[in-house]
Amino acid sequence: MSWPLSDLAPAGRVPVVLAPMAGVNDVMYRSICVEMGADLTFTEMVSSKALSFANEKTRRLLDTAPNELHVGVQLFGHEPDTMAREAAWVEDSLGEKLVCIDVNMGCPARKIIKKGDGSALLNTPDVAQQIVRQIKSQVSCPVTVKFRKGFAAGEDVACDFAKRMEDAGADWMTVHGRTTAQMYSGDADWDVLGRVKRSVSVPVIGNGDIKRGEDARAMVDATGVDGVMIARGAQGNPWIFPEAAAALAGEPAPAEPTDEERVAMARRHASMLDGYMGNTIVYMRKHVMWYLRGVPGVREARGALNSCVTMDDFNRVLDKILVDAADVRAREAAYRAAPGR
Ligand SMILES: Cc1cc2nc3c(=O)[nH]c(=O)nc-3n(C[C@H](O)[C@H](O)[C@H](O)COP(=O)(O)O)c2cc1C
Structure with missing residues (x-):
């Protein structure tokens, strides 16, 4: 099965993609993003080496949700043979749902780059090309790459690197306009996106x-790219998908989520994970703080959220957050409505 990128979104608008995010993109979160309108979702990066050892925990990263009909699997590694063999295994396992095998060439984490994986591949473009060629020879789905503008501070190798990936057979590519040295700091350089395009x-x-x-x-508008990929902007914020789709289609922005909707989404994510994953409530801590951004009183409730052990504790703390937030909102409204304001 081959999915051209442009077929993933309605005609006339570019696809809006959930970026791969390690430790964030669990299957239920991806399912929520699809429900909210993400055109394509990516698994978190998956170690090709761990897959080659049939590591069960790693294999579970490839679980997909029933509504997740377009999924990209991102592999990391640096051994072309291993990556190609595991890509073929992934394709067999996921079948028609698999939109592409993506190769991580952007991860800046020290433990990843010291092995020659992730963004270290920007410094070894021959290996990067070999990886793309070998995966291409083993799978029939598109093979894609995701890379950064450069490795060292101030470096810009993106256009040369992109051409080399295209020569090796990459079917499409994602570019993040930061160097490895920048990690996630500073502003992303969008200019480089246009130049690569x-x-x-x-x-x-x-x-x-x-x-x-x-x-x-x-x-x-600024770069002419064929799709947009969102990572941190989607953390606890699956509402960004309908917002982005509306903006891209020139339609009015949907209403912002209310406090109740934010809390309901956090509850839903947790209950979907309960039973699927052990320690759901501990895992959910970061997600819930993201979902509840902007809800009054949430910072003060962080300690209570972090001490939750059971789903009942979690729901009780959320109930209290909602009551307190409603109180703050009512006082704000009364203040705004006061005579002389
Ligand atoms: C928590 C977290 C985990 C990430 N994990 C991955 C990953 O597994 N693979 C990858 O290619 N990029 C990963 N990234 C990078 C993002 O996909 C994205 O390129 C980067 O955050 C820039 O996009 P943004 O400004 O929309 O966040 C991760 C980023 C974050 C914040």
């Missing part, structure tokens, strides 16, 4: 600093 003839997805729906539109 003009340098290659395969589709290019732009990534970096899409925090609101309008940013997706601004990125496409």
Whole structure:
């Protein structure tokens, strides 16, 4: 099965993609993002080496949700043979749902780059090309790459690297406009996205600093990219997918989620995971703080949230957060309505 990137979104609008995020993109969160309108979701990065040892925990990262009909699997590693063999295994396992095998060439984490994986591949473009060629020879789905602007501070190798990936057979590519040295700091350079787009003839997805729906539109207008990918802007914020789709289609922005909707989404995510994953409540801590961003009183409730052990504790703390938030909102409204304001 081959999915052209442009077929993933309704005609006339570019696809809006959930970025791979290690430790964040569990299967239920991805399912929620699909429900909210993500056109394509990525698994978190999956170690090709661990897959080659049939590691059960690693294999579970490839679980997909029933509504997740378009999923990209991202592999990391540096051994072309291993990566190609495991890519073929992934393709067999996921079947028609698999949109692409993506190769991680952007991870800046020390433990990853010291082995020559992730963004270290920017420094070994021959190996990167070999990985793409060998995976291409073993799978029939598109093979894609995700990389950064450069490795060292100030370095910009993106256009040359993109051409080499295209020569090796990459079907499309995602570019994040930061160097490895920057990690996630500073602003993403969108200019480089436009330059890569003009340098290659395969589709290019732009990534970096899409925090609101309008940013997706601004990125496409500024760079001409064929798709947009959102990472941190989607943490606890699956509402960004309908926002981005509306902005890209030139439609009015949907209403912002209410406090109740934010709490309901956190509860739903937790209850979907309960039974699927051990220690759900501990895992959910970061997600819940993201879902509840902007809800009054949430910072003060952090300690209570972090001490929850059971789903009942979790739901009780959320009930209290909602009651307190409603109280703050009522006082705010009364203040605004007071005579003389
Ligand atoms: C918690 C976290 C985990 C990430 N894990 C991955 C990963 O597994 N694979 C990958 O290619 N990029 C990963 N990234 C990078 C993002 O996919 C994305 O390129 C980067 O955050 C820039 O996009 P943003 O500005 O929309 O966040 C991760 C980023 C974050 C914040």
